[in-house]
Amino acid sequence: MPSTSAVIAIAPEAPTLKAHALLLGRRLDLRSLTHVEPLAMNPLVVRVSGGGRAVLMRYGAAVLFDVAPGAEASFLQLLAPCVREPLATPETETLEIVIDSTRGDLMERDRLVLCDSDAARLQVVADVLGKSVLLADQEAQVARAFDRIDPLAEELHRHGRGARRARHLIRHIGETLLIQHRLVGRAEVGDKPEVIWERPDLERLFLGLEAEFEVRERQVALERKLTLINDTAATLLDLLQTKRSARVEWYITILILIEIVLTLYQLFVRGPGG
Incomplete structure (x- = not known):
């Protein structure tokens, strides 16, 4: 009896990335950030040296996508001169994101599923995470x-x-x-x-x-x-x-009474010619 072999196709695991939101200060002066090339505007999306992207909010929040810890530290140091009234301890929020082109955009338990990671989708995610922090x-x-x-x-x-x-x-x-x-x-x-x-x-x-x-x-x-x-x-x-x-009002009333008493004193005690 000839042997048969069954080939089982294993679907590759969907790529994941981490979104890390930080409230760095009360405002980001993005006009002074002239040494980075914008990928999208409103809010500003830039590429991070070392891999990943960042979305920057004028109200002081930055949301980093798929940025390694070392690259994140370097980017935040680069961003520091733009931060106005920096916070001693930044507020943070993290979110795991799964990229799966076969599915729609939805929250699945404690992670987000996106059909792709285009700039517009990252802007939407960053908008909510930035407001949350x-x-x-x-x-x-x-x-x-x-x-x-x-x-x-x-x-x-x-x-x-x-x-x-x-x-x-x-x-x-x-x-x-x-x-x-x-x-x-x-x-x-x-x-x-x-x-x-x-x-x-x-x-x-x-x-x-x-x-x-x-x-x-x-x-x-x-x-x-x-x-x-x-x-x-x-x-x-x-x-x-x-x-x-x-x-x-009481002070004014007392002063008026004192003035009346002094006037009566001059009239009746000292006399008109006193």
Whole structure:
């Protein structure tokens, strides 16, 4: 009986790459980054020396794709002069990406499947990861702001009086406005990336990633907390100003009474010609 052999075709393993997002500072001055060649714009995509690509956000985030640790360190050092108000400890986020041309773009458990790694897809992924690390940083700032505002509200509850320094309250209000400016003005959290308008086929990828990282939910929660902090500080500031206004009115009233007493003294005690 002749022998037969069965040939089993084993599908090659799909290539994978790692996305590493970092919030480096409060802003990236990309105009001074003249020594790299852009692969795409809005947001800026550049090639990293040593392999891989990077997507750079003006609000201070950089997302590196398939960049080795040594090449990443060299690239971040190259990028350092462009970072404004650098963070002592950057916020980070990582995501494993599988490139499989036979499948669509979708989240699969804790990793992302992409049909290819073209610049537009990487821009969409970087948009969500960049917003995620920015939200993480702002969430930490809001938590610290709550820790500072809580004793002031407790004092108002227990003793019926607020803070004694308007400067601290104005600083709280300014901090909330600055956080809102970073989220809405610079990062445009809640808006779709510009590449979606040119590539509407990537909208599903964006919405899936946005839901996975809970970008909108975290933004809404932050806005509620910022509103509460702002309202608390504004209320305490209003009480402080009202108290000061009442004090000034009492001073004016006392001065008027003193003036009346002095006038009566001159009229009735010392006499008209005294």
